[in-house]
Amino acid sequence: MTFVGTLISALLVWLAVSSTGNLTIRELENTGQARLALYDSSLRAAIDRYRYLPYVVARHHQVIEAILKQGTAHIANLYLQRVNERSGAAALYILDRTGQTVASSNWNTPDSFVGEDYSFRPYFNQSIAGSEGFFFGIGVTTGRAGLFISNPIRQDGEAIGVVVVKLELDELEQNWQEGGETVFVADADGVITLTSRGDWKYRTVSPLSDQDRDRIVRNRQYSGRELTSLDVGRQLAKGSGIVTISSQRFLFDSKPIRGSDWRIYYLTSMDLVTDRQGAVMLIAIIGGGMIILVILFLRERELKLASQREAREFAHIQALNTRLEEEITERRRTEDELRGTQNELVQAGKLAALGQMSAAIAHEINQPITAIRTFCASAKLMIERGKTEQLDQNIRQISSLTERMGAITGQLKTFSRKSTGVLEPVDLKIALDNALQLLSPQLESEECTLERHELNTPLIVHADLVRIEQICVNIIRNALDAMESSPTKRIRIDLTTNDDDVIMRIADTGQGMNDETLALLFDPFFTTKDPGQGVGLGLSVTYGIVRDFGGTIKAYNSASGGACFEVRLPLLKGKTT
């Protein structure tokens, strides 16, 4: 953005500077044209004042006589002196047909032209040939520069002599110099004859050819002058444009002076253009700088806002992070609590099972006690009657009954054992054996058939024996409950394995599960049983245990009706118990 701003500013500066330059140049051109016209007309006015003079003088009888008759020159001298004084010209004189001065207005001065031969001057040749002569040169007698205008003196249509008026344009030149402008007149050869710049006088606008230089020397036009070029090549010859003279640049315009082969030039210094361009450039640069400053300011503000926004977002993210961390900590705590609760529930579940089993157990234990009591009474009678030989059988039966009671209490002891929480290789078959042993009184009293299909090899999982037993007990107890009113009570247990898992399927012949039950089965406190019968914790505890051991559990209705529970636990390879 800053780069684009700089580019636009630079472009604006360039446009402002170049259009200012163009406008100023146009303005200067217009002024130059007007000034040129003014200088041209003033010069022409100065010349035209005298232009008629040789024409009129050439027709004066005293002048004609001076040419024709010897001894009349003095009359002509006086006449010329008088007219010259009136006109204000520098000199007025007449030449005979050989170019010799016959009479002159300055006859009585040390610089008198009388007797001088001017036949080498081009104006003499032009006028003796019958036309007007127009010549600028340095006077060979006076050494002063001037404009010579000549006209033929005629008799019977033939040129018998020449009248010449010399004008010194010093005053005009003086005025130009005082005007302070740069203006000059160049003759047909490009020699600067009149100028407001003294140092340019007799310089040439372009280098002179050798031929021209020879001719000028012959005419003694600018005798004693070097006529060096202004050293500007042919630039001035173009008529108008820009020229560099002595490392100063000028805008120039020129026009031919009517009635002569001269050309007048008006030059304007380009300093004004440069000055104006400089001023405009300064203003434009300041403007451009301000634009860049504004852009920088806006950019700075944008950056500041962006960084504030970022800071806000960062703070927001930090706050979120903190909240997340808090939530994680809270979750961990809840998880720990849940784990604790789960352990409690496992224990509670066991106790509940124990409660339910106690009736069956009481019944189981009552029977052997009654039997033992009967055996004891009959043994007492045998001893009284002296039939001691039959005592042995009684005692063996009593012993077997106590063994059975011992087994029952043993199972209860195992069941009430609390998990150690330490994971170790456990053979699922042994866990199942233990669970079935625990549940055997119930299985028997319910007259439930048990089918087991399993591999001969141990099926080792990385778990805790007591909790695996708990899984089996919970599922089998539920199966027994579900088959309470079923005509056929059968539980089929399959133990298989694939490469990764040990799979245990426990299927019953109960009423199966409806969709709602299937969806909510593992939720804590979901139960379809009567109050006092179930609390809805068995399967949710089972689910938690299976998950803890890295396994999965699912339930579905088997094709033959009845429910099937499938537990998968990671197989611990290469281990045996």
Ligand code: ADP
């Ligand atoms: P509870 O046994 O205390 O009801 P559970 O979590 O063990 O709690 O069981 C939840 C529910 O799942 C039971 O109430 C029962 O509706 C259903 N259920 C569990 N096992 C079976 C099964 N084998 N057949 C049909 N329903 C079952």
